[in-house]
Amino acid sequence: MRWQQTQPTGLERLSVLVVDDSRSMRELLSVLLFGLGVGSIASAKDGFDALHELSHGKPDIVFVDWSMEGMDGLAFIHAVRSDARSPFRHVPIVMITGYAERERVTAARDAGVNEFLAKPISGKALAARIENLIHRPRPFIRTATYYGPDRRRKAETYEGPERRAPVATATRADTGPAEDLEFFPAETMEKP
């Protein structure tokens, strides 16, 4: 039996793609997403399958596991973000991973991931990531070597005088010491 929320949650119009090579994990995520009120859930067993699903299902959010046979999560994100002609280049992507080491987080961030979801997965953590994507979206950054969500810490509202040059085509790199794992909330680095 699948339990839905008794009241609409606001996710009923969303379509989500779950990419994981483990059937059990696909089922777990589907049950949780359905329980959160998501209207349409598709699944894919690896990155290649997911690229095919992207063009057919037109998902609003993609949850992708890091470690998969065939095309893994990182390669999938690279493929989505690097294709300038793709209509899905901006699709929000949440990386699911059992690894929360700094190097892995950095690699996923540099590939263009929007959010992390650490295993073991909980409904609360899943809901929090979806809320972030909806209400705290990050702009995309284009550099000579990167296209994806802004990897810097989210800017706080600042009402003082202008302190920086206009952002577009500014000469400051979007990578550097100021850019760090601080961007990702601490909770994404810990298992719930």
Add this chain to the structure above:
Amino acid sequence: MRQSDTGMQLPPGGFELVEPPNLLASKAGAFRAKNVDHDRLDRSLARLVRNYPEAVAEQRVALRAAWNRIKNQEALPDDLRRFGEIAHDFKGQAASFGYPLVGHVAETLSVIAKAGAVRRERLKQLVEAHVSAIEQILAARIEGDGGAHGKAIVEGLREATRKARETA
């Protein structure tokens, strides 16, 4: 000056800001995580957790079969890959289903498989102990850390690890 993939000229170290339309907000702007009935969500998971040992029975049997052939030097061409794949699966999924102990045990198997060391003679007892532990935990439906039973299993694996080190 370098050129971005859209043909835009970017100064060295420069960047262009792109604001994609927030399609999610237009479709799901009403969603707030705090409004979710998490008790209800947990109930939807309860069935999956309850049925986890049965859901992975096929993988458990396949892990054992692959290992038996490997240790008896009768491995089929796909056995090593399959062994590593199943260990990796258990490692990644078990804790989400309430079986972290299976995840921990499988992690060791996954590490051994990734190192290409499953066939090593001196690791035979260690691998056997870990495969058996997964079988025991699932058969006895030991959720969470398993309490005293879980502790005994972990102790047994530590002992097997010590022995494997001594024979190194």
